[in-house]
Every structure is written in C-alpha cells, then in structure tokens.
Amino acid sequence: MLSTSEENYLKAIYKIGQMNAGHPVLTNTISAELGTTAASVTDMVKKLADKKFLTHEKYYGVILSKEGQKTALDLLRRHRLWETFLHNNLGFGWEEVHELAEQLEHIQSKKLTDRLDAFLGHPKFDPHGDPIPNEQGSFTYRNQITLNSIQEVGKKLIMIAVKNQDVDFLKYLNNIQLKPGAVLEIISIGEYDRSYKIRINQKEETVLTFEVAHEIIIKP
C-alpha cells in the first residue's frame, strides 16, 4: 500500500512525463512540481525505485515502470471521478474541485472507485474536459489543439478542455462563460499580439490574449 506522499510523487512524475514524452524526468522538475527540495526528491525516488515503480539513473533522471504508470493512471482516474462528483452532484465550481479531489483521490479502495464511476454513469471527461481513465487505465486520447493554433477568421470551434487548472484562471473563464462545450467563433485575430476576438455561444464577445488562447483546447 502506497503512502499519500508516494502517490503524489508518482502522479507528478507521470504528469511531467506526459508533457515531454521520451525524455527522462529530472529531479528539479519534480521538486518544482511538488514544491519540495531536490534532496527530498532524490530520497523518495530511491524508495520508489526499490519498490519497482520506476527506474532511476543517477544524475540522469527517472522513468516510470509499467507498474508506476498503472498506479499513476489509477490516481488520475480517482482524481477526475471525484472532480466530476463534486461538480455534477455537489454543485462545486470547476475552480474548486481540484483541491478537494487532491485529498479524495488518496482513498485506496477499488470498490469505491468503481462504484463512484458507476454512480456517475461512467463519465468519459471531467469538468475541465480532461479524459477519465477507465478501470484498465485506457482513456479517450484527443488531439491537443489549442485555440492559438487556429488562424482562420470566421471559423466556428467547440471548446473541449482547458489545460491550466489555476483557480483564478478558471474563475476568469467562468466570468466570460467559457467552459467545455461552449461554441466559439473567431471574429478577428490581433496582428501584432496574436490576441483573439471571439464570440461565445452566439452571444458574448471577448478578446483573449495569446496566452489565454494557448490554454484553450478546441475541436476544429
């Protein structure tokens, strides 16, 4: 049985690994992700290597084993199921669910996870639009096309997810009615700052900075 701390390390390593696949995950990247020191990471990584959740080559980096990946995916599953419950059933805003799910995800009971999944109707995506791994750890891959990659004015798009989960950022998106499922139409694109003037759900008009557009995952 893994400790909460061990689980958090596996989750962080998995997340970083997804962002730049193929490369080993570096000590400092992990410590930055978790807000700990490099020394703590080295210690924990040794322990997780002993337990066969990953391989660690000194001064080089870390790579998750099959078992490590499976565990990380199970955590992701638990996290996103709880987020869905908190949002759909308890009425929490999408900016509130992450922090609570961070705690709920550490309750280790396969039966609880599966029952929750069934109760929610086997959802495929969480409130941020992120895919929820199933019992076997597989999930609906999707192209990660962000709004900033679209250059055609007049094009209509559907928002399917958001990359950044920062509370204030999500509150801002709430304010402008931008959430997964929203229909957006590009009215114009700023020539110099690459900002996006868009219409949301055939109603509100807003200007998004390039940085914001970079966080919005869309379906063309």
Added chain:
Amino acid sequence: MLSTSEENYLKAIYKIGQMNAGHPVLTNTISAELGTTAASVTDMVKKLADKKFLTHEKYYGVILSKEGQKTALDLLRRHRLWETFLHNNLGFGWEEVHELAEQLEHIQSKKLTDRLDAFLGHPKFDPHGDPIPNEQGSFTYRNQITLNSIQEVGKKLIMIAVKNQDVDFLKYLNNIQLKPGAVLEIISIGEYDRSYKIRINQKEETVLTFEVAHEIIIKP
C-alpha cells in the same frame, strides 16, 4: 489544522466519554480503543492539551474541552454523512461503510460537509440508525433501549439502530433481515439463557442470544 491522528484521538476520547459520562477518560481505555500503546496516548494527550482540546491531569485522566467536543461532533457528522452516501448512493452494505468513512471523514472542508449533507437531503440518521449531528453539533437524542430490556412476550417493536458495528456481526444481521426499520415481534423468551425468539417483518423467525439482543436498539 488537526492531523488525522489528532482527530482520531479526539473521536476516541469523545466516544469513551459518552459511554461513561462524568468520569475522566483513562489512558489505557484510549489506547485500547485506538490499538496504540499507553505511552503514545500520553504523548498525544499532552499535545492536545497544549492545543486546548482537552484537560489532562497526570495519573487521573482526560476531559474534553468545549472545543474538543465540538471537533469530535464535527468528525462524527462527517463520518455518518459519508456512511449515508456510501450506503444510499453507492450501494455499499452497512457492514462496509464504516471503514471507508474512517478515511473520508478526515477531509477537512466545511463546504464539502455541508454540500454533502444537502445532497443527501439532511439525513437525521446513518445506515446503522445512529443520529447525525447537524452543522451546530446538535442531534436527535434517543432512548437507548435495547431488546434485552423487554420482557413482554407478544410485544411488537421497531428496530431503530444497532450498537455494535463489527463487520461480521452486521453480516449476521443482514442474513436474518434485521436492520433499522424492521418490525419485530417477541414470540418467546428463553427462561435460563434469556434468548429471544422473534418474528421479523411478519415473516422470518429467529432466535437471538442475549448478547445479540443487547446490541439491538428498539422503539417499544
């Protein structure tokens, strides 16, 4: 913010205090309840006394402060709300919910607790028939009349709760259809062993030992 361990000690001390009210709670009683050693209890009790959750007089015992009681009641509230959710919404048997609720109760979020309470429809009792404290910590007191105190053959009673939460004991009650809400009629009472022959819900007949009868809380 209290640690999980501190919370467990407060809960145990509250529980023991309820069982023999007016008396100080003893070190060995706490260590037995939690499965720790007396030395560990002394250490933790000192810490909780520093934090004003209780008073500790050496070699005499421990008494919860107002703050300590409030915290214990909040824990009880969280525990019993989660038990209700697991039973009513996720379909867990009453013999399974305790262990999971032991973990879920430690998630400290007043908003989560209150939202869960509202989602469940502000339940007054958990699946074992135990009262759920409200936001202010007050709950429906009830007489704790157990089946073994009834001596009249032919009397019809309603089961409202069970004292013992042991998994195997609850499984046994499941088998004979005995759960809160069940109607029981006393057919006969054993003269020497004080066992109870009863009819449950106008259907099944069973013999309960005195020990079992002592765990069944009823409404006359």
Added chain:
DNA sequence: AAATAAATTTAGATTTGTCTAAAATATATG
C-alpha cells in the same frame, strides 16, 4: 501500613518525509 500489582508517565529509539549544507557530477562558457 507495607508489599504487591496495576496504571501511567518518562526516556530513549525508530520510521517517514522532509529540510539545509556540503560534496559530487554534469553542463556551459570564456
């Protein structure tokens, strides 16, 4: 009331997860 037993506390050790500071290794730069 002295001796014995039981309960409680203290003292010192252990495990987990963390830290700082120093040493070792790798990377970048003049």
Added chain:
DNA sequence: CATATATTTTAGACAAATCTAAATTTATTT
C-alpha cells in the same frame, strides 16, 4: 579545455507519531 555554473546526490538533522523498557505514581491486598 579548463573553469565557472547548475544540477543532483549525500550526509546529517528535525518533527510527527509511534514503539519498548524503565521509572513513577496510584490502587489493591494481605
């Protein structure tokens, strides 16, 4: 390519929660 810089690891320390064993206090018994 030798040196400066950045990264990582090691060594040693600490807080939390626990333990065992010894010392202390309270309760019981003869």
